[in-house]
Amino acid sequence: MATHEPLERQTYDVPTLVAEHPPVIHDPNKRAVWEEACPDRCAYAGELGYSRWPALPLPARVDAGAHLDRVVDVPTVYDYEPAGGLPDAVEWHVNFADPFLFFAYGTGLFAQDEMMCAEHPVLGSLVEALRESGHAPVTEDGTGPTPVLVTGAQRRCHIVTDPDPAEGRPRGLYGNEFSAADEEVVRRATVALDPPTITNIIAMAAPSYRSGRYTRDTIERVLVTAYTGFVAAVAESARLAPGAPVVVHSGFWGCGAFGGDRVLMSMLQVLAAGMAEVDRLVFHTCSTEGAAPFVHALGVVRDEIAPAGELGADELVDRIDAMAFEWGTSDGT
Numbered sequence: 001m002a003t004h005e006p007l008e009r010q011t012y013d014v015p016t017l018v019a020e021h022p023p024v025i026h027d028p029n030k031r032a033v034w035e036e037a038c039p040d041r042c043a044y045a046g047e048l049g050y051s052r053w054p055a056l057p058l059p060a061r062v063d064a065g066a067h068l069d070r071v072v073d074v075p076t077v078y079d080y081e082p083a084g085g086l087p088d089a090v091e092w093h094v095n096f097a098d099p100f101l102f103f104a105y106g107t108g109l110f111a112q113d114e115m116m117c118a119e120h121p122v123l124g125s126l127v128e129a130l131r132e133s134g135h136a137p138v139t140e141d142g143t144g145p146t147p148v149l150v151t152g153a154q155r156r157c158h159i160v161t162d163p164d165p166a167e168g169r170p171r172g173l174y175g176n177e178f179s180a181a182d183e184e185v186v187r188r189a190t191v192a193l194d195p196p197t198i199t200n201i202i203a204m205a206a207p208s209y210r211s212g213r214y215t216r217d218t219i220e221r222v223l224v225t226a227y228t229g230f231v232a233a234v235a236e237s238a239r240l241a242p243g244a245p246v247v248v249h250s251g252f253w254g255c256g257a258f259g260g261d262r263v264l265m266s267m268l269q270v271l272a273a274g275m276a277e278v279d280r281l282v283f284h285t286c287s288t289e290g291a292a293p294f295v296h297a298l299g300v301v302r303d304e305i306a307p308a309g310e311l312g313a314d315e316l317v318d319r320i321d322a323m324a325f326e327w328g329t330s331d332g333t
Contacts, residue, residue, distance in 0.1 A: 023124030065306025108179030175333030206254025262293035
């Protein structure tokens, strides 16, 4: 694979980063999470890596079926556990980002992006440092998608979001339920991790809030975004741990608040992971019942696209466009 370089790269000493750029948290429940996860005198350590990557052209030829055996689905949300069977792998987790990197980390919003930021509070410090230094904290700009990769982020807590009436969260804590919950309920649901674990993150923005049939341009942009993010993860992994397998964890990216089609968004990530030569794509479907769109997507790739053999990138996008996928509706989170 060709050598790829980011648009910009920064490395931060984590204790200095947090001391000089503490997260700016406005929502009381987010502050409660931060206080539980980062009590006074908690130990910060290590380095945080940041890089932002230019949109990459799709490969000239694509064999859609070549890497389907590298894709697995699991009926869970992110648990940040390593994928089995690939020792010493470099693991990455997709952040379902806004075009403005981690923009709502300190607000009452609590979808996938904001939950990841709450569990990895150093991400708020990163945003504040980028703003102060004049770097644009964005995952896309006028040139197109520019996914952001973050390495070495401490996960300092786990937030329990499942419904549990006995714990005061009858409808759970995800989405709008979080800011409406009693502060003590949120504190009880926040489990500090000591020592913290370490997460590598791919922050990439999906298109949002549209209706009707997907346009060809939108399909191509989503594919380019995912391909760029996954290629960047492969490149960073080779730099940090030469020869190590690369694992990407993702899920129904862009299919909650943004209303994306789960089958299409699954398909495009599977294709992008294959083109990027990711060693394993772990797709988190949240539940066994929730896996149906992903299973359908795999079937479409396997039975309707892969039999054609190698395709030009334009022909691949044309074939997906001809399937006439339609936008869904926002889940309101």
